[in-house]
Amino acid sequence: MTAAAQHSVYVYGVVSAAECGSLSLTGVEGAEVRKVEHAGLVALVSAVSGGSLTAAKEVRAHWHVLDEACGTTTVLPVRFGTVMESDDAVRAELLEPNAERLELLLREVSGRVQLNVKGEYDEERLMREVVMGSAAVAELRARLKDLPDEAGYYERIRLGELVAAEVGNRRATDTRLALETLEPLSLAVKEEELRQADSAFNLAFLVDRDGLDAFGRGVSGLAKQFGERLELRYVGPLPPYSFSDVELSSEAAWA
Amino acid sequence: MAIATTPRGYIERPRPSGLADVIDVILDKGLVIDAYVRVALVGIELLTIDARIVIASVDTYLRFAEAVNRLDIAEDGSSQGLPELIERMESGGAESKTKGALEGVKDKLFGEDDDDGGDGGKQERSKTRARSRSSSGSSSSRSRSSRSSGSRSRGSKNNK
Numbered sequence: 279m280t281a282a283a284q285h286s287v288y289v290y291g292v293v294s295a296a297e298c299g300s301l302s303l304t305g306v307e308g309a310e311v312r313k314v315e316h317a318g319l320v321a322l323v324s325a326v327s328g329g330s331l332t333a334a335k336e337v338r339a340h341w342h343v344l345d346e347a348c349g350t351t352t353v354l355p356v357r358f359g360t361v362m363e364s365d366d367a368v369r370a371e372l373l374e375p376n377a378e379r380l381e382l383l384l385r386e387v388s389g390r391v392q393l394n395v396k397g398e399y400d401e402e403r404l405m406r407e408v409v410m411g412s413a414a415v416a417e418l419r420a421r422l423k424d425l426p427d428e429a430g431y432y433e434r435i436r437l438g439e440l441v442a443a444e445v446g447n448r449r450a451t452d453t454r455l456a457l458e459t460l461e462p463l464s465l466a467v468k469e470e471e472l473r474q475a476d477s478a479f480n481l482a483f484l485v486d487r488d489g490l491d492a493f494g495r496g497v498s499g500l501a502k503q504f505g506e507r508l509e510l511r512y513v514g515p516l517p518p519y520s521f522s523d524v525e526l527s528s529e530a531a532w533a
Numbered sequence: 534m535a536i537a538t539t540p541r542g543y544i545e546r547p548r549p550s551g552l553a554d555v556i557d558v559i560l561d562k563g564l565v566i567d568a569y570v571r572v573a574l575v576g577i578e579l580l581t582i583d584a585r586i587v588i589a590s591v592d593t594y595l596r597f598a599e600a601v602n603r604l605d606i607a608e609d610g611s612s613q614g615l616p617e618l619i620e621r622m623e624s625g626g627a628e629s630k631t632k633g634a635l636e637g638v639k640d641k642l643f644g645e646d647d648d649d650g651g652d653g654g655k656q657e658r659s660k661t662r663a664r665s666r667s668s669s670g671s672s673s674s675r676s677r678s679s680r681s682s683g684s685r686s687r688g689s690k691n692n693k
Contacts (some may be wrong), residue, residue, distance in 0.1 A: 289566070291563075291564075292564065330574070330575050331574055331575065332574075332575045333574040333575060336574075337552070337556070337559060337560070338552055340559065341552050341555065341559055354563075354564055355559075355562070355563040355564065356563050356564045356565075356566065357562070357563040357564060357565050358559050358560055358563070359574050360564075360565075360566060362566070371566070372566050393547055394554075394555070394558065401600055402600075402604070405597070405600045405601045405604055406604060408601065409601055409604065415601065419601050419602060422598070422602065423602060434594075434595060434598040434599075434602075435591055435594045435595060435598070437594075437597070437598040437601065437602075438591075438593065438594025438595055438596065438597040438598035439594050441594075441597035441598065441600075441601055442593060442594055442597055445597070470557075470558075473557055475593050475596055475597065482558070490547075494546055494547065497547075511554070512546075512547045513547055513554045513555065514547040515547065516555060516558065519555075519558045519559065519562035519563050520558065520562050522562070522563050522564050523562045523563060523564075523565075524564060524565070525564075525565045525566075525567065526564055526565065526566050526567065527567055528566065528567055
């Protein structure tokens with residue numbers, strides 16, 4: 279490609295040219311964030327030296343750029359660690375071949391933000407509930423309590439499986455309650471994977487900026503319903519990461 | 534930092550996100566372009582140490598079994614794995630329970646401004662928690678999210 283002489287560029291996200299004001303942001307490797315524009319779409323990029331990036335440091339820069347951009351416009355975040363060969367490649371392999379898709383996605387999230395609501399159990403309390411609520415668990419636990427660790431290995435796995443099933447039931451119930459309360463206050467929802475054994479749910483909501491207060495009251499009400507049983511973490515507003523989670527094709531004929 | 538949590542918290546307003554709150558979202562979500570350059574992300578596995586717990590696994594079962602077994606015991610020194618790691622890395626935040634401690638771990642990782650690449654000691658420690666991951670030193674940007682994006686492994690062009 280003729281772009282060989284150009285810098286590689288780190289790509290943060292895509293915004294609509296009509297909505298994108300001026301930027302003054304520092305990105306990955308301390309480089310200035312620039313705009314690469316093509317037919318009404320703008321990719322936010324910065325130059326990188328190529329080779330390697332230190333993830334722990336640069337993830338902070340990535341997050342910061344998207345967070346700032348999200349404060350002023352609607353941005354479709356690109357997955358962390360995405361580097362393209364040049365400005366030309368950004369136009370020819372990202373913006374041009376995916377113009378329709380990107381415009382559609384931008385319309386879907388325009389004026390909207392992502393809010394994450396995670397539920398986490400207090401493990402001890404949860405375990406107590408499970409033991410009290412399941413005769414099978416209580417019985418097996420009593421049987422295993424006095425055995426040395428090595429002796430009851432498979433039975434301990436069995437006990438853990440029973441507990442996990444009970445925890446699974448509670449997750450399902452609590453997720454349903456969270457969705458019943460919050461889904462009507464949002465435009466879309468994604469159930470994200472759970473990351474920890476004591477997670478109850480991890481939900482990403484797409485909410486109109488205008489609807490933030492109402493959504494917040496919903497979260498507050500939900501917290502009251504859960505009481506001490508479950509801790510809610512309510513994080514945002516975020517760029518719509520979970521609602522931009524699509525794979526784009528470069529469709530570059532010469533690639 | 535304003536924290537929106539229950540039961541202590543004031544929850545109507547979301548928490549202005551700290552990096553630790555959104556790290557899993559940042560690493561796993563967003564547009565994926567099949568033509569991006571392979572760039573090495575040094576130390577990416579350190580960012581994901583707590584983001585890959587398989588909910589249905591023998592480890593989890595044993596953990597649950599241990600948790601129900603120790604219910605009536607006030608102090609249990611025989612904990613292993615996660616609590617041990619947390620102790621060693623020393624929680625920065627004073628929040629209660631594992632969650633706060635985990636964030637302490639993450640803050641510690643993310644707070645680093647120098648190069649993590651050569652820090653073998655830290656990587657080794659992280660492995661105690663990264664059992665389910667195949668961490669391979671300085672991995673490419675792709676190998677980190679094997680689950681969610683197998684399709685990303687095609688169509689790349691090398692940088693140099």
